Amino acid sequence: MSVLKLTVDGAPVEAAPGADGFGLFTTKTIVAQRVNGELRDLAHKIADGDVIEGVDISSPDGLNILRHSAAHVLAQAVQSINPEAKLGIGPPIKDGFYYDFDVENPFTPEDIKALEKAMERIIRSGQRFMRRVTNDGDARVELANEPYKLELIGLKGGDVGEGAAEVGAGELTIYDNVDPQSGDTVWRDLCRGPHLPNTRMIGNGFALTRLASAYWRGNENNKQLQRVYGTAWPSKDELRAHQERLEEAARRDHRRLGVDLDLFSFPEEIGSGLAVFHPKGGIMRRVMEDYSRKRHEESGYDFVYSPHISKSNLFEISGHLQTYADGMFPPIRMDEELDDEGNVKKVGQDYYLKPMNCPFHILIYRSQPRSYRDLPLRMFEFGTVYRNEKSGVLHGLTRVRGLTQDDAHLFVTQESMKQELTDVLKFVLDLLKDYGLNDFYLELSTKEDGNPKFVGSDEIWKTATETLEQVASDSGLELVPDPGGAAFYGPKISVQARDAIGRTWQMSTIQLDFNLPERFDLEYTTQDGTKQRPVMIHRALFGSVERFFGVLTEHYAGHFPPWLAPVQVVAVPIAEAFSEYLHDIVGELRKHGVRAQVDDSDDRMQKKIRNHTMAKVPFMLIAGENDQAAGAVSFRFRDGSQENGIPVAEAVARILKAIDDKVQV
């Protein structure tokens, strides 16, 4: 055969036998090729009839290749400094890469600088990544000093999990890093590839970002390896842009804004993961809750209340104690009496802080015989629950030990279940939009087959899952499957919201539950007098009020829309003489329930403007001689823009409308 007939980027191309990607792609940013759907090095030899696409370094695949190659360079750098370091795995991840090492002493921040320097040298030396096919036996000899790699070889083709970048389902391959001057192999790693042709292509758009540790193969029972995280981009500018995105996220961090804006705190004296809301955060929270209550009331929910603790038996019936005892606070033992020897004279009773509200609502349902006429019965409660989260997972308001769920349980008939779910999903999305979130997708969490944690019959799971799936797809939103992510008692839809800088947060959950009604033996009387079991829907919009508060803080970067802002209007007089004039206007606003105040302090007006700008107050009203004479005020907004000479009545009306419409300003 004298000519290879190929399809390259959709067009027919002819090439000489023995051709590879270097010959087909001359564009410098093409770093690999996709041959018949498989990612390959550019050095991969092409065969007749191949369908080939160039992989640009800026494409998702290209970025992964860049980052994975950077991980190899990192590992080489580590072993050049510490030859005793044993290699774990080093895959690409979102925005970067990591590599795990088993080292005697954990890395220090100083090591990062030294490693970056060593990486730069390797990158500049222009080593070639050369693919070499090997076999289990040879690889075991070659990698005899790399125990973790040996373990991966043993797993090849099986459950490699995170090791997928090292050993794939196909041939076992090693990548040699070859020095272009000497032709010597200076380093090598077990890897399925592909890689950049040359380390030089990593360029200067990389940085090592943090040190951490991680369990080998993600298992808590395994040894912890030291992990080095890095980020890598096709150019220095893109690296810089990425770093700026991180800085923007840091500026929005609700933990920082919570302190700066005096919204909430976590006093050490109370305990880890237990927040107090300060007056400013408190009023925001009240406004959030009030609006939620109003909407629930309009949508046919009944409001109920339940205590924070309960005897253990309740959670035994519900199954929580068997399944989630670790996540619950330990029991409070009541009424136990001991004799002088410490023997139990009178058996006590254990009480638990509630980790969930559902069993309480179920008891309300069960407090009287129910008829089909009572259904659907929708019970809502801002229910405060306590969960003994592991200390290491606590994070600001988004992961706490004491939280208030905007929890509701809907008791419905099988027949109305689907309609009810559809209505709930619409209600949830509408309400989230009112709080300023409007970019959503859905996740459907389903049962993992064979996992004993999931209770209930397969048939019940199937019905529940199918119903949810249908409701989700009817919504028209993007639906992402989450196999194995269901609660132990039923499948769920969760609403994921994208915030102002594109991060996604899991917000609301809607869970179907055929299980608890059975455990509590719930029933209702049907039209024909027979007993039927209702279906339960668990749902929360905010998830937890605390978490939602944190997410909104980050979404708005503390620039809350007027209806949520703790202080909505601050009036700043040019001079003391105009204070009274502004007090009249502020008095008018306050009469309408606006959170408005006059800044009468001794500060200069410039200082006042600075203070209230930093406090992110949505409306500043400024007045001096000119305004007073005209019966007007001047608006100043958070972005520094302003509008002068607005008649007082118009100014008041504008503020009231902005609050009422829940708009951002």
Next chain:
RNA sequence: GCCGACCUGGCGCAAUUGGUAGCGCAUCGCACUUGUAAUGCGAGGGUUAGGGGUUCGAGUCCCCUGGUCGGCUCCA
């Protein structure tokens, strides 16, 4: 829970090889009364997270406890 780092007045930060706690903002007082992001002067405030140890001497070194941060694991 695990690994690592960290904890200094309300907040943000200083304090040479261990030598006896400073600064800015904020707070309080006085003066100033000003047209769009910091007026001036003065004052008060810290047993350096808590406890123990080493030392002539500890914010600095060691141990324990609590808390925070970055990850891992987990998240009804």
